[in-house]
Amino acid sequence: MTVAVIGAGVAGAAAARTLRRNGVEPLVFEASDSVGGRTRTVAGDECDIDSGAIFLMGSYDATFRFLRESGHDTELRRWEARAAVMDEDGKTYPVRFDRPWTFLRLPHLRWRDRLRLARTIGALSVRSGPAPFDTDGLATADDGRTLAEWARATVGDRAYEYVVRPLMGPLTGADPEKISAAFTIALMSQVHRTRLSVPRGGLGRIASWLLDGIDVRVSTPVRSLEHRSSGVRVGTADESFDVDGVVVATDVRQARALLDGVVDDDVCAALDAVAPIPAYHVLLGYDTDPWPAVGHDLVVQAGPGRHHNYGVLLNSRRAPYAVPRGGQTVSVYFDRDQAPESDEEQVVARARGAVDRAFGVATPDFHRVFGMDVALIAPTPWHYESMRRARDAMPDTIRLAGDYLSHSGIEAALDSGERAARDVLASSVSPRSVIARDRPAGGRSAS
Numbered sequence: 001m002t003v004a005v006i007g008a009g010v011a012g013a014a015a016a017r018t019l020r021r022n023g024v025e026p027l028v029f030e031a032s033d034s035v036g037g038r039t040r041t042v043a044g045d046e047c048d049i050d051s052g053a054i055f056l057m058g059s060y061d062a063t064f065r066f067l068r069e070s071g072h073d074t075e076l077r078r079w080e081a082r083a084a085v086m087d088e089d090g091k092t093y094p095v096r097f098d099r100p101w102t103f104l105r106l107p108h109l110r111w112r113d114r115l116r117l118a119r120t121i122g123a124l125s126v127r128s129g130p131a132p133f134d135t136d137g138l139a140t141a142d143d144g145r146t147l148a149e150w151a152r153a154t155v156g157d158r159a160y161e162y163v164v165r166p167l168m169g170p171l172t173g174a175d176p177e178k179i180s181a182a183f184t185i186a187l188m189s190q191v192h193r194t195r196l197s198v199p200r201g202g203l204g205r206i207a208s209w210l211l212d213g214i215d216v217r218v219s220t221p222v223r224s225l226e227h228r229s230s231g232v233r234v235g236t237a238d239e240s241f242d243v244d245g246v247v248v249a250t251d252v253r254q255a256r257a258l259l260d261g262v263v264d265d266d267v268c269a270a271l272d273a274v275a276p277i278p279a280y281h282v283l284l285g286y287d288t289d290p291w292p293a294v295g296h297d298l299v300v301q302a303g304p305g306r307h308h309n310y311g312v313l314l315n316s317r318r319a320p321y322a323v324p325r326g327g328q329t330v331s332v333y334f335d336r337d338q339a340p341e342s343d344e345e346q347v348v349a350r351a352r353g354a355v356d357r358a359f360g361v362a363t364p365d366f367h368r369v370f371g372m373d374v375a376l377i378a379p380t381p382w383h384y385e386s387m388r389r390a391r392d393a394m395p396d397t398i399r400l401a402g403d404y405l406s407h408s409g410i411e412a413a414l415d416s417g418e419r420a421a422r423d424v425l426a427s428s429v430s431p432r433s434v435i436a437r438d439r440p441a442g443g444r445s446a447s
């Protein structure tokens, strides 16, 4: 049996690993010149940089199962995520991101707000709801309310503005007025599992660990898929491959483009309806740490009004590999729609403004800008149900994997990749050996 995996982000890497563990050597195609997708750790002159993902959460069950099985759990480093909430007056208040109940200390809350919050967290923690990345469970739990609607009604306006919004902004990167409440409710019901960690050497290690020993055709974008009676034809610029099954593990926009005319219109319509969040990650670097004594690593905005970034993050404690020796780096993440300027200088200036407000004025010695058309997704109400249907309506031989199938995130990607591979394996009836057409070999390989 031959199965192609399109995309070597975490979802594709997990699919490839699952196939291999079941005796099927996957054909993995990756469009860019390295693996990891949005978890890529990029080697820079001064330090390595996590271009996208920042941490793992304790509730990542599939991810931690893999890390334990492969022995890589010992390579994780705990990150305490000491944070500060910045209010509308620019004042900061210490909280712990991995201990959300520390937000109850904020002076902006009245006793009534604290009581409602404590009661809500208490009630959620004893109920049996879905896991935060379980598409089917989230689909059932989603009652059509946005996060903002649910939070304002359940814990009140103040607790929403000073606790729920600043907590969930960095965790979802999405506007709470637009996304479904289901993920946040599921996460809050596992509040005791909020422990955060980071692989030594960077988030990019996860995809590399998953792909250990698996050959990847890098710089080889798949351009076409053709569903045939006896399998699928996968086309790259130079070759085509007849395979028994395919796991499409790209971001949602690429998946939609590849599936055009290949699958039901309903599936295409569901993928079209997914709202991607385009974002910038601006990394500012300092040869000498301008803030050696600062006690917190992350500053998040709180209070009513527009919030212009998801968080401003000092990297030295989270990821020592991501700072030059004796220096510091700061990452600023913001929605591209909130920063419409396309000029790199303006984007960097916006990030500098956020850092100056969060930690104090300093002049960076270097910077990197990562602009992403699909950084995360905004799971609007009914998103999970729509993805459940799209996933289940796919042909047996072409399965979807990717973070967008549940909520964004490494766990969503990894879990969906494993599942898609299992589904393709279950659909296999007639083994086939791979036939490379047109040209005998193509693409560079990396394992």
Ligand SMILES: Cc1cc2nc3c(=O)[nH]c(=O)nc-3n(C[C@H](O)[C@H](O)[C@H](O)COP(=O)(O)OP(=O)(O)OC[C@H]3O[C@@H](n4cnc5c(N)ncnc54)[C@H](O)[C@@H]3O)c2cc1C
Pocket (backbone or CB within 6 Å): 006, 007, 008, 009, 010, 011, 012, 029, 030, 031, 032, 035, 036, 037, 038, 039, 051, 052, 053, 054, 055, 056, 220, 221, 222, 223, 249, 250, 251, 254, 279, 281, 333, 372, 374, 375, 376, 401, 402, 403, 404, 408, 409, 410, 411, 413
């Ligand atoms: C700034 C930022 C911060 C984040 N922070 C966190 C965090 O702290 N924790 C967390 O869990 N998650 C975080 N995420 C989300 C997380 O990174 C993603 O949800 C996850 O990595 C998505 O994995 P994926 O495999 O589904 O998709 P991707 O990582 O997008 O992988 C898809 C791969 O497919 C390849 N590809 C695309 N088209 C083709 C084609 N035609 N042919 C071949 N290959 C193709 C791409 O090059 C890519 O490598 C963050 C994301 C961003 C952007």
